[in-house]
Amino acid sequence: MTSSNHQFAKQETLPSSLAAYHDFVDDVIGRLGAAGWGDSDLFAIRMALEESISNAIRHGNREDPAKQVEVECRGDARSFWIRVCDEGDGFQPEDVPNCCDDDRLEVPGGRGLALMRAYMTKMQYNDRGNCLTMEKVRHIAS
Amino acid sequence: MATRNRLDVAESASVSVVRFRDAKIIDPETIQELGQELFDLIDKDQRHKLVLNFANVEFLSSAALGKLITFEKKAKRESATIILTNISPEIYQVFAITNLDKLFQIKDTEADALAVL
Numbered sequence: 001m002t003s004s005n006h007q008f009a010k011q012e013t014l015p016s017s018l019a020a021y022h023d024f025v026d027d028v029i030g031r032l033g034a035a036g037w038g039d040s041d042l043f044a045i046r047m048a049l050e051e052s053i054s055n056a057i058r059h060g061n062r063e064d065p066a067k068q069v070e071v072e073c074r075g076d077a078r079s080f081w082i083r084v085c086d087e088g089d090g091f092q093p094e095d096v097p098n099c100c101d102d103d104r105l106e107v108p109g110g111r112g113l114a115l116m117r118a119y120m121t122k123m124q125y126n127d128r129g130n131c132l133t134m135e136k137v138r139h140i141a142s
Numbered sequence: 143m144a145t146r147n148r149l150d151v152a153e154s155a156s157v158s159v160v161r162f163r164d165a166k167i168i169d170p171e172t173i174q175e176l177g178q179e180l181f182d183l184i185d186k187d188q189r190h191k192l193v194l195n196f197a198n199v200e201f202l203s204s205a206a207l208g209k210l211i212t213f214e215k216k217a218k219r220e221s222a223t224i225i226l227t228n229i230s231p232e233i234y235q236v237f238a239i240t241n242l243d244k245l246f247q248i249k250d251t252e253a254d255a256l257a258v259l
Contacts, residue, residue, distance in 0.1 A: 018170050043201065043232045050168060050203050100241040106215055108208035111240045115204060118239040 006035030009074040016061040016068065018054060025049045028073060035077045041138055044119035045080055051112035052084045052132050060086025060130055078140070083133045090129030144187065148176040151183065157259050158189040159252055167202040177209040181216060190222040193255045197228040207242065214246060223247075225255040 008031045014021050028049060029042050037045070053069060061067035064087075073082035099110035117123055122135040150161045160183070164172055183189045217224045226248045229237070237243045249255040 022168070040232065046201060047203075047236070050201075054203065054205070100239075102241070102244070105241055105245040106211060108211045109204075111204040111207050114240055115236065 006031070007074075007076040008035075009072075011070075011072045014053065014057075014069040014071060016057045016063050016065055018057055018063070021053045021057070021069075024071065025053070028075070032075055032080060035075065037077075037080075037138060041136070045136060048116045048120050048134055048136070049082070051116050052082070052134065055112055056084050056086035056088075056132075059091070060088035062088065077138070079135060079137050081133075081135045083131060085131040088130050090126075092129055093125055144179075144182060146179050148172065149179045153189070157191040157193060157256060158183055158187075159193045159195060159256075161195045161197065162199050165198055165200045167199060167206040170205065173203075173206050173209050176206075177213060180209075180213045184216065184220050184222050190220065191259045192217070192222060192224045193252055193259070194224060194226045195228045195252055196226060196230070196233060199233055200230070202233065202236065204240075207236070207240065211242070211245065223259060225249055225259065227252050227255045 010028065010031075012024055014024060025046060029046050032045060033042055053071065056069045057063060061069065067087040070085045071082065073080065075081065093113060096110060096113055097104060097107075098114070099107060100114055104110075116134065119136070120134040121137045122133075124133050125131065126133075148163055150163060152159045152161075160180070162176070164176070167173060167176065183192060214224060216222075224247070226246050228251060229248060234243070234248075237246065237248070249258070
């Protein structure tokens, strides 16, 4: 198996609906699975896709049907890269309190960022805070 | 007997064992309905010892975690005890990353939970 056999690139404009992006996620996970990624990595990437796109719809576009989410990704057997952009005002991730502090464990929101940070190799917002870029490098046992 | 769409509940004298029907807990409607059915166990059915069995759950979002946290707070207010069991390694990692393994009482199996309830 070579990476070129399973290389893919995908770009899609998604509506600001929390019910409208699951087919996109399933397709990406299916392609990565075909490229040889294991269940644990696929779980991690599914989580990053779910949290980044739902954040863009819910917090970025505030579910405004006039706004859209642009998603671009590419992957192969060794790495996966994705950019998710919304049409919102953006935010500064460093201003978001750490949900995982002991005195904030009972606060219901804010765990998506922590999960994406943990599961992906790299994660970065643009200066405005409305575009998130993430990358995951697959660890392949030699 | 309550009609439930998201949960299967087995009730003994004092303990309710709850299984989630959905393998993926992501959709807002699913999460809302699931939360309401959990709340009803305490509010309507007056159940105060609850085992939440995650054996069927393959994936859950942070929004689902938020609903579980809200339920845990309610349970605490109502002096109810909830114990989470049968969590897959992947789902357990989600709880560990977010430190929720400190908030929730988690046991390996239903039997382990029933032994301390």
